[in-house]
Amino acid sequence: MTTIEEVVPVPSPRDGGTDGTPLLEVRDLHVEFHTREGVVKAVNGVNYSVNAGETLAVLGESGSGKSVTAQAIMGILDMPPAKIPQGEIRFRGQDMLTMSGEDRRKIRGQRIAMIFQDALSSLNPVLSVGYQLGEMFRVHQGLSKKEAKAKAIELMDRVKIPAAAARVNDYPHQFSGGMRQRIMIAMALALEPDLIIADEPTTALDVTVQAQVMDLLAELQREYNMGLILITHDLGVVADVADKIAVMYAGRIVERAPVHELYKRPAHPYTRGLLDSIPRLDQKGQELYAIKGLPPNLLRVPSGCAFNPRCPKAQDVCRTQVPDLLPVTEQDGTELVGRASACHFWKETIHG
Amino acid sequence: MAELSKTDEPQDATPNVSEVDVVDARTEEEAVHAIEAPVERGEPILQVRNLKKHFPLTQGILFKRQIGAVKAVDGVSFDLHQGETLGIVGESGCGKSTVAKLLMNLERATAGEIFYKGQDITKLSGRALKAVRRNIQMVFQDPYTSLNPRMTVGDIIGEPFDIHPEVAPKGDRRRKVQELLDVVGLNPEYINRYPHQFSGGQRQRIGIARGLALNPEIIICDEPVSALDVSVQAQVINLMERLQDEFNLSYIFIAHDLSIVRHISDRVGVMYLGKIAEIGSDEQIYDHPTHPYTQALLSAVPVPDPEAREDRERIILTGDVPSPANPPSGCSFRTRCWKAQERCASEAPLLAIPERFKGADSPAAHESACHFAEEKDVVHAA
């Protein structure tokens, strides 16, 4: 039956590891694709980290490099055409790009799991849901068929699939979109990973179902104290669940901030533009604010700041010099924890 | 199909629809004449009455027999007034896209009428139908599949003139196409390019230019921005609003993004499982919803404001939308509704102003198809 939930408590970011190193840290990651038309620089020096129990939202439009970064972490990029010329992906302090294939597989299979946008194509249509869920336990934990099935039912209960025991032998197409996404979540949870990467997990779902799935994900994250990287283009979804946000544009992080801060005082013109272009009640009948121009072609990223042709604040320096992602401070110079902006004019943007 | 005849089923008696002034055209000439007559601003231009579309489910290979029907649209009535924007919202499978196809005459209605200036367009053919087509155009959701990849932009935007040669003389067409490109904010020199050389937002502008070519009176927009990047959506919405003023257009704007619908619409209809659950002005629907589905939908939308998540009450619906092939008896929302009672299972609520609000000078006094319609304060997106 439908529940009417009162105030939802915000999950507070919990302590990371035992020694203060973040759960996952991406350092100066570069990814390029070699295509017929030339080299597409999809990711150009991305840095971010996520701790246990924390939700990092990576926000960006298509082509911003948000999904490519995640695919690099999961090791599911097709190489070639993709290449990682530079960068580190550290899981609990160990660089996954330099470790042996065996070790990497262990981490990727058991410690980090991924949830995709399209649940139907991520599930094998000819195997029953129970079999696919149980497979994780048979392969990684050597359980018997019977035990694996019992575990599968338990997992399906966990993600609140009604009548799990009766539906364990059903096939993916017999489930609705929302239920399939729950199965994907169950699969990701099976081995109780430390980190989940969710790439647009609710984009393909209806609004009312979206809310169910996001709620479930947040609840499970709290329960297992997992790190969560949520990749999305939806400012609303981010505001609902994230602790901190990294905004990406043309393969770079242009702004990083705790969620409340970002919505209250954006420090990059791109973030500001995105927030301003959400229709608001008092704007009815007026023109919406619109970021002019088009997202950049990654084969021909503009020189200097990639956002400069679309930016209302652009000056000559923006066309020649790439701005670094630098810490953002209050007007009086006190540091704003967790905030950074890659804009030559961040001061004017945040305080002006 | 006898079981679909209108007489043995209760119909929505909604004051939001006014009397249809049926034009009884005996000849094609009269029909075309009626279609080309101007309509005053604010007068009804399109009137939909008890529209139904049931897709038969069949079995058998050569000799098919019907084993059921998907009731994609199941008795929808509304008016569109000249110069206004009517928003239609709902989740996937609620029938909103099928309504668009029916209005465009791309699908044949199973029952019901669509009156355009008093003529039932579901019964027109020949020249009269062609004249209607000229006046009702469509903008599609996916700019990647709505443009023929083997045609140049000039051919795509010029095709309406090939089909309706009376609109623009042959020598004039290239100039007309270039004008249209300019109107939608594209460089007129792009005329010889192919669609794949453009980004999503630019393609949607090309689609809009094609829709404008014949100078239509109504444009039906089926999710026109949902496939676009966030930063480009606002550009296209602004363009559409500007064109509405410039060319005196009426829009039917179908979308699932509630905040965009609120921004652009004068009136909004909420659809659930082939029926209109609630319809009214944007303020009535968004600020004073009385149907539980509307309330749940509004509260489920993620709010782009992290402050809101601390102090908002959310209604989280359980379960999924039932299959339109096998809708619940009575009220189709009852399986997910927290207010459902026995009456809801036996008696389908009609779309009408709820008894308790009748005559009241309150924004809650608008059509809502619920036995227990009442206001509920929910914090929501738009």
Add this chain to the structure above:
Amino acid sequence: MPDVTKTDIKNAVASGPQAALQLPEPKPEKSRSLWGDAWGDLRRSWIFIVSSVLIVILLLITFFPGWFTGVDPTSGDLAKHFLQKPRLGNIGSPDWLGYDQQGRSVFARVIYGTRASIAVGFGTTIAVTVVGGLVGMIAGYFGGIVDSVLSRLTDVFFGIPFLLGTMVVLNSFQDRTTWVVIGALSFFGWTQIARVMRGAVITTKQADYVHAAQALGASTPRIMFRHILPNTLAPVIVVATISLGIYISAEATLSYLGLGLNGVSWGNDISDGGNQIRVAQWIMLYPSIMLIITVLAFIMLGEAVRNALDPKMR
């Protein structure tokens, strides 16, 4: 970047109040269609280059056999040349590839046999594409009862073994000209194209640009030929190119079984040579090599075209 600045200024000046809507100009690039892209891919593919060079040579041989040999393939000199071995050093001369049991130059027969194979291959492919394409288009576009009837008809023909069917038909003809062989092969061969076409039409029919054309009031032929056909050609061309090779080998098989063309053809020669394989392997060997090269060339071409047209490859 100086050019960005210039464009921005130009836009601002040109469009005035609409400046916010104006888009920055993408750098000029050549207008390319999907076929243009495919052509760019093909030029880079060695499979395409090798197969098309081979096919050009085969076409030259077909149309101008006289350029390659001056010898009549049907006149033999039993006394002089009976089963004379090839002289592989004498490239291009009548005795290059040896003589057959009737004293005819194997080289001349290989050259003149090309015409039969190529004519049957192309003729059948064209016939099959037109018939199959039309059936597939009509079935896919109109659907319903039309589709049911045509699809079942296609299934019936698909169920008949291709070679067996053609053999039965050809057996009833005394004078098996090129046209007769093409007719028989096409009669049983059109089903594959029809199926491919029907599938492609059904997919394309649901595209929004087809709905857009319908909404404009476009006529059925206009929608079929202007919107659907150009978007369904790619898979049909691929299947047609590959099956061209298959028809050539089918013709050779029929000739080998004595049911093919009357006259000079590789299949006939392979059949004749089979009897002499212990004493004169060359009679069978060289037509076989030509046959294999020809079939391979068309199948390779089909593969190259498929790769170039497959959107997943880009």
